[in-house]
Amino acid sequence: MTDHACQILSVEKAFGQNKVLRDVSMELPKGEVTVLMGANGAGKSTLVKILCGVQPADAGEIRLFGEIYAPSSPGDAFEAGIVTVHQSINDGVVPDLDVTSNLLLDRLTDSTSGFFMSFKKMHEEARKIAAAMHFEVDVKESVANLGVADRQMIAIARAMASNPKILILDEPTSSLSAVEAERLFELIDHLRNSGVAILYISHRMSDVRRIADRIVSMRDGTISGTFEGTPLDYEGAVTAMLGHSMSEVVLNENKRGSAALELKDIRLSEHGEPINLTAFRGEVLAITGLLGSGKSQLASIIFGQVKPISGEMFLDGKKYLPSTVGNAIDEGVFMCPKDRASNGVIPDFDITGNMTLPFLQEHSRFSILSSRKQKKLAQSMVSTLGIVCRSEADEIGTLSGGNQQKVMVARWLQKPCRVLVLDEPFQGVDIKARRDIGSHVRETGDARATIVFVSELDEALEIADRIVVLYEQGVVGEQTTNDIDLAVMHAQISGQTPAGVVAG
Amino acid sequence: MTKGTSKSFKDLAIRYGFLCLLAGLVVFFSLFADGFAGPRSAVFVFQSVAITGILALGVTCTLVVDGFDLSIGSVATTALMLSAYVMVVLEQNAFVAVLACLIMGALVGLVNGLLIVKMRVPDLLATLGMMFLLIGLQRIPTEGRSIATGMRLPGGEVAEGTFSASFLWIGRHRFDMVLEDLIPVPVILFLIIGVCVWVFLELSRHGRLMYAIGSNERAAGLAGANINRYKITAYMISGVLASVGGILLAARLGRGDIASGNNLLLDSVAAALIGFAVLGAAKPNAFGTAIGALFVGVLLQGLTMMNSPYYTQDFVKGAVLIVALVFTFALSSRGRKGGH
Structure with a gap:
């Protein structure tokens, strides 16, 4: 006792x-x-x-x-x-x-x-x-x-x-x-x-x-x-x-298409190495690194929240210079931000309202919202992502963390886009919801480039075809998931390899 | 789907409690106050709350984006003085007077919005400053005197302009409906503006985005909403509606009375806050605001008809406001929300 x-x-x-x-x-x-x-x-x-x-x-x-x-x-x-x-x-x-x-x-x-x-x-x-x-x-x-x-x-x-x-x-x-x-x-x-x-x-x-x-x-x-x-x-x-065993995720080979987003000589800080990256259609690219490695900064640059110190971006070969988030969305670059409680969830809204928020224009005629259209979309997203709720009209606050995250991801999956950025999509999400989200993102990813920012290597391995490692605002490593050398990647993440040596 | 039986009594009380209270009040006064029940009396209630109601609808828009506009009262009195000045001193017609007031309201709203959005001044402080500024500004041209035909101007000459008949029509004309000369223009305007603001906030995507901004500004921004533009718009709506209130007041009074409209700010803010309790919304909403304004109107009209003295009015308003706020924040679960 x-x-x-x-x-x-x-x-x-x-x-x-x-x-x-x-x-x-x-x-x-x-x-x-x-x-x-x-x-x-x-x-x-x-x-x-x-x-x-x-x-x-x-x-x-x-x-x-x-x-x-x-x-x-x-x-x-x-x-x-x-x-x-x-x-x-x-x-x-x-x-x-x-x-x-x-x-x-x-x-x-x-x-x-x-x-x-x-x-x-x-x-x-x-x-x-x-x-x-x-x-x-x-x-x-x-x-x-x-x-x-x-x-x-x-x-x-x-x-x-x-x-x-x-x-x-x-x-x-x-x-x-x-x-x-x-x-x-x-x-x-x-x-x-x-x-x-x-x-x-x-x-x-x-x-x-x-x-x-x-x-x-x-x-x-x-x-x-x-x-x-x-x-x-x-x-x-x-x-x-x-309730049932989860096998290790087997990544089905995705077909790599044309280059969707190219970053050329992007610098995140004055002394940082210039970053060159290309995200291809049909591919899920994970960018990982420790806190402070520049992941969040890079995500916000792609989404038009901040401007890079120098360098340029190209979207489908054309120059891409988003000056606001609205700009980025109009260009077809969507981002599901990290830390959903402060950056994603509208606590006063129900599931439907939270989901349709960025694309209200499509759900309205002459600016007047159509609740039927929104409901239809919400219902279909609830069932495809397996969101556990009584109905799509539930208040967002009544959902558990993983289900809220599914709503956040659904918000950006409702419409085709050119580049989808997911910043820490698995924060505070259990394994089941994580795999639901991961598999849905992979299934729908043929026509767009998907970039996932994660700090957990496990999560990157589960979702990405290719993993890029950032360390102190620069790219220090890149490997494809299917023939990955984890020891090398661990060393790169913790900065034990000098930048540039293993690139490519 | 929700089942009808799952709604507890408390939920019903929160949802319909305030409307029931209003209905009860109407029944009570109809039985115990002579002459309360009747179209003329009903119209009088509406008329008494029309101006406050219009201001309250404006402040509702700023509350929706999690802001606040303390300057509405002084915008209204500035519009009162401005319209009088334009007609009496500058001898312009009604159209010019109304236009000048609306532009002034929009401009004040724009400045409020810019102060808050660009200069990062907290909303209460920015609009408090604006309130002071306007109270002072409206007195400068006439050196603190009220404006009426025949007044002596600072320069020594006599003002010869008059309030035009069409301007006074806005405040005083009554339309026939069943009874002759029943519904005054301000009441019609109040209802029209109420419906418009309701449609804008509840049914349009712009309103939806404004609510999103009020609930989680960062998240709304990351969903692509232009936060600054919507916030400034909210303050401009508030400013314009306040100036409409001022125009109606001027048209009713027929002179630029320096002492009028003192209560406008508090009354309209109270109406908007009482509106939180209506239908258990627990958030600013146009329908609730209109009901809130009517609630106060009914209560005061009834009490007045039962011979309660005028000086109890503010006390009654305050009590109603506190009851409504308790409804909103203590009883409804939405008010307590914020945990996980």
């Missing part, structure tokens, strides 16, 4: 008629990392919300160190020693405050601390917390000026610093680079050794392999399998989560 930090017994939860959790029982042992896996809509997030006091359970009980635990607010959970890093990064930080205040936020809400703050002391303490994470940051910097990865690190650092008894990490690596993720894993190792029970939710197999002591798979609101002992049965866990 005592080696379980937390026991969840027959917990149920329903939203209206939708039963999200049915008779869920599991335990979190002390000093072990329990990985929770599940497709989107399996109920992972709901379980986390119940554990950290955001929502109450309808039935069942939770025992914390043997005592009944029923938090009525996130504050209760925090006091009981359950600390959560949520998936949505912006829930974890206050952008208008500096790093110090963010790291010590819990201290500020603690009623026992005094009325006035000693900034010097606070900065010192914050530096200590950051140093423990090997997290290099100016603690006086405002969080608003930091990137996604840094924000995520702050949220995690804060959770770590508050001496949790149970730490819940919901997709913590989704915006971290490999190096940062490794730092996080080291810290998790450390916490595990000091006896903290850790619940780790992730879709990334590489994370799971690195960190898991136990795996609990969830499917359709129930626990579909618990895996313990060494070696862990990863295949079994994935099978339990999906």
Whole structure:
């Protein structure tokens, strides 16, 4: 009994008629990392919300160190020693405050601390917390000026610093680079050794392999399998989560057509190597690299958001100079941006409204929208991509992350285009949805060039015919997926090969 | 598809609560206030809210793009003074006066929009500044005096122009409908503008994009919407509609009264915000705004007919607004949305 930090017994939860959790029982042992896996809509997030006091359970009980635990607010959970890093990064930080205040936020809400703050002391303490994470940051910097990865690190650092008894990490690596993720894993190792029970939710197999002591798979609101002992049965866990086993993706050979988009001597920074790239029709090209390698910049240049320092682009042989996003879309260059919550989803709209947004002109006559046309399109996209919903009129917010992502991708697949850019299309998306999206993108890709920006090599291998590696704003490698040398590619991604040597 | 039975009582209450409240209010006053039930009284309610309603429809457009326009009240009073100045001092006809006002409204909206979009001034602050500027500006030509035929101008000469009959027609003419001289022009205008704004916001693709901008500006931009242009358009609509309100006010008063229109800003903003609660929309919408304006009109008319003193009016409006906001934000799930 005592080696379980937390026991969840027959917990149920329903939203209206939708039963999200049915008779869920599991335990979190002390000093072990329990990985929770599940497709989107399996109920992972709901379980986390119940554990950290955001929502109450309808039935069942939770025992914390043997005592009944029923938090009525996130504050209760925090006091009981359950600390959560949520998936949505912006829930974890206050952008208008500096790093110090963010790291010590819990201290500020603690009623026992005094009325006035000693900034010097606070900065010192914050530096200590950051140093423990090997997290290099100016603690006086405002969080608003930091990137996604840094924000995520702050949220995690804060959770770590508050001496949790149970730490819940919901997709913590989704915006971290490999190096940062490794730092996080080291810290998790450390916490595990000091006896903290850790619940780790992730879709990334590489994370799971690195960190898991136990795996609990969830499917359709129930626990579909618990895996313990060494070696862990990863295949079994994935099978339990999906209900059927997923074979490795076999890429059907796509026919490479004419050049659709050519980049000539594009420079992303003053000292950067000029980038020369060609995206061909019928081909899926993946561009990968670490955070800061210039991926996002390149994507925004192609989509007309920013201008390159120098160089030119050609679309079907003609000069392509998009000055706005609208320009790019008119030219037939579509982009599904990364980080859907801030760049994609219109929270006030339903599925249909979200899908048709860029092409309202086609869905209207004399500017007056036709709801019939939109509905028809939405229904067909919902069924081709397998979006799990009650109807195409559901609010976008009621969908799980993977299904929201499908809606975002559907937005840009509804119309043929010349170049389709997908920036991190698999962020926070489970394997099932990822393969659905991937196969649909490949199936429809004959008439256009598809460029996918991903930081996970696994994801690139699954979807692309050709993979290009960026490092420090320059191209350092390129290989075709079917005869890839992974060791070389890993070295290129981490910048261990000088640029230019392996090109071609 | 949704089943009819799955709608809980709470959902129904959120959706139709405010309309029921309005209907209840009408029934109550019809029973207890002598003379409330009747076409003349109904028209009076409409007339009392027509100008505020038109302004409120404008501010609704700015709320849709997640903006705010504090300058509408002063745009309306500026239009009032400008039309009087054009006719009385410059001795121009009604057409020129109306045109000048509309251009002024559009120009103010354009400047507001540019301040917000290009200069990155927050909407509340930009339009607050504009409000001040206009309140002052409208008094400069006449050195702070009201404008009427026969007034002495700063230069010493006497203004000899008059409000033209066709201008006054806009504010005072009544069309026959069943009864003689029943429906005043401002009411017709209010209804027409209401329908137009509703069609624009709810049915047109431009309205859809404006809602998208209000909900997630970055996402709308990355879907190809020209955010700056739509935002500026919203402020221009707001400015033009405010100037229409000012024209109607001038045509009703028949003089450029410096002290009129003080309540316009607060009343119209209240109407737009009350509109959030109508049909459980939890967002700015044209139909709700019109109903919100009518709600306040009915309430004040009824209370006045039951002899409640004039100074309780603002109190009543404030109370209605707060109830409506509670409806919107506490009861409806959309108001609480934002988590995952």
